[in-house]
Amino acid sequence: MREMTDWIRKAGLLLLAGAVLGGCATSASVAVEGTFPTVVSKPRDIHAVIVMDEAFRNYQALPLKNVDIRFGSAQVDLWGKAFRGLFEQVEVVFSRSEAPSGADLVITPSVQEVQLSTPNQSYLNVYEVWIKYRLDVETPDGVPIDSWFLPAYGKTPDSALMSRSRAIEDATVVALRDAGAKLILDFFRIPAIHVWMEQRLASTES
Amino acid sequence: MKYGSFIAISAALAMGGCGSTTTIDDYRPTTEPIEIQSHEKVAVLGRRDAGHYETDTSFIQCLGNQLNGLHFQVVSEHEFIDALYPWFEPRTAPKGIKRLTQLMGDEAVKAKVRAEGIRYLVWLDGEVESAGHAGTMSCGIGPTGGGCFGYASWDKNVFFEAVVWDLDDLTEEARIRVDSEGTSYVIGIVAPIPLISPVKSQACEGMGSKLRSYFSKEVG
Numbered sequence: 335m336r337e338m339t340d341w342i343r344k345a346g347l348l349l350l351a352g353a354v355l356g357g358c359a360t361s362a363s364v365a366v367e368g369t370f371p372t373v374v375s376k377p378r379d380i381h382a383v384i385v386m387d388e389a390f391r392n393y394q395a396l397p398l399k400n401v402d403i404r405f406g407s408a409q410v411d412l413w414g415k416a417f418r419g420l421f422e423q424v425e426v427v428f429s430r431s432e433a434p435s436g437a438d439l440v441i442t443p444s445v446q447e448v449q450l451s452t453p454n455q456s457y458l459n460v461y462e463v464w465i466k467y468r469l470d471v472e473t474p475d476g477v478p479i480d481s482w483f484l485p486a487y488g489k490t491p492d493s494a495l496m497s498r499s500r501a502i503e504d505a506t507v508v509a510l511r512d513a514g515a516k517l518i519l520d521f522f523r524i525p526a527i528h529v530w531m532e533q534r535l536a537s538t539e540s
Numbered sequence: 541m542k543y544g545s546f547i548a549i550s551a552a553l554a555m556g557g558c559g560s561t562t563t564i565d566d567y568r569p570t571t572e573p574i575e576i577q578s579h580e581k582v583a584v585l586g587r588r589d590a591g592h593y594e595t596d597t598s599f600i601q602c603l604g605n606q607l608n609g610l611h612f613q614v615v616s617e618h619e620f621i622d623a624l625y626p627w628f629e630p631r632t633a634p635k636g637i638k639r640l641t642q643l644m645g646d647e648a649v650k651a652k653v654r655a656e657g658i659r660y661l662v663w664l665d666g667e668v669e670s671a672g673h674a675g676t677m678s679c680g681i682g683p684t685g686g687g688c689f690g691y692a693s694w695d696k697n698v699f700f701e702a703v704v705w706d707l708d709d710l711t712e713e714a715r716i717r718v719d720s721e722g723t724s725y726v727i728g729i730v731a732p733i734p735l736i737s738p739v740k741s742q743a744c745e746g747m748g749s750k751l752r753s754y755f756s757k758e759v760g
Contacts, residue, residue, distance in 0.1 A: 370625070371622040371623070371625040372625070373625060373626060374623075374624055374625060374626075374627060374648050374649055374652045375646075375648050376646070376647060376648045416626075489594075491588075491594040491596075491597055492594070492596075492597075511625070511626065511629055512629060512630070512631055514625070514626050515625075515626035515629040515631045515632050516631060518626050518632075519626070519631070519632055
């Protein structure tokens with residue numbers, strides 16, 4: 335009977351040690367599935383085509399060894415809503431060849447880089463995510479207007495008592511929201527877009 | 541009997557040591573209560589733009605709970621920033637009345653604020669800091685059992701500031717600053733016995749009570 339009790343106690347300790355070590359695992363596979371709120375903004379009278387290809391829709395970032403973040407569907411939702419806050423008419427297509435000729439602008443967003451900072455690296459109790467986007471803006475005829483780099487940043491308020499995956503997901507969602515905010519705030523301030531808007535206005539007046 | 545008295549005296553000393561000091565300073569341009577109708581709402585938000593800290597989410601929720609039960613509705617931070625996306629994100633949130641006035645000049649934003657019925661914003665900024673760690677405690681576990689022995693203490697300082705903005709008049713209605721400090725202990729006598737100083741809850745109650753007194757008048 336005593337042997338049996340000892341065995342149960344040892345098994346319990348092994349299980350506890352396993353659980354603790356499991357909690358310290360450094361690999362994470364994170365899928366960001368969230369949807370984003372509708373943008374509060376008065377869209378301008380522009381017909382824009384947004385090209386979101388397969389690579390963009392299924393985007394998977396590998397910011398660290400043993401960490402992957404899949405946020406393709408989340409960024410499709412975010413960019414769709416953000417562009418609808420900028421332009422009155424928005425069409426989302428899968429490839430550049432599907433863009434109709436009657437549109438005013440064709441925009442192709444792409445992810446250039448994703449970086450992740452964890453408490454192990456920064457000695458701060460937060461997870462941080464940086465996403466660098468590039469937006470290629472051109473006319474329907476293929477004349478480039480600008481390639482705009484859009485950096486976005488997100489962090490968790492405090493990662494205490496959060497799982498690693500949950501913290502990375504939360505920081506990514508904040509970074510995506512930041513990307514939407516920057517787009518709404520700055521898109522029409524891009525000098526090349528400003529010039530294009532003025533030329534468009536002049537051509538419609540004449 | 542002697543052992544019981546020793547435990548009782550130790551506990552009394554420790555509990556006495558857990559006391560905290562809370563100071564509340566407030567400023568209002570008038571002594572009149574803040575006018576709010578029953579269909580209007582108050583949103584409680586935390587500042588998120590500082591690099592090294594973010595306003596404690598649990599403190600924001602606590603203050604919201606303190607305002608619940610009055611004659612108006614309290615809107616959660618999450619609900620508000622989603623409804624007004626992207627204008628209250630860390631990158632875009634107005635930091636002063638000048639920027640707020642500019643933002644409310646946008647017809648789409650103004651219409652949304654009206655549609656949501658939000659009349660006042662309570663901006664919270666601050667953090668909880670721990671310092672002055674002292675003492676040591678060691679815990680061990682083995683096949684025959686485990687336990688902790690020793691003593692640890694630390695100081696907690698809480699500082700929060702609340703600023704109330706009127707979204708109709710685009711004015712600052714009030715400013716409250718609360719500072720609270722106290723020392724917490726953990727005594728290890730086989731089991732660790734935490735004696736935590738309630739600095740955060742006291743700061744929240746102090747600030748909540750002040751805010752409730754401002755919003756005590758119903759109009760219309």
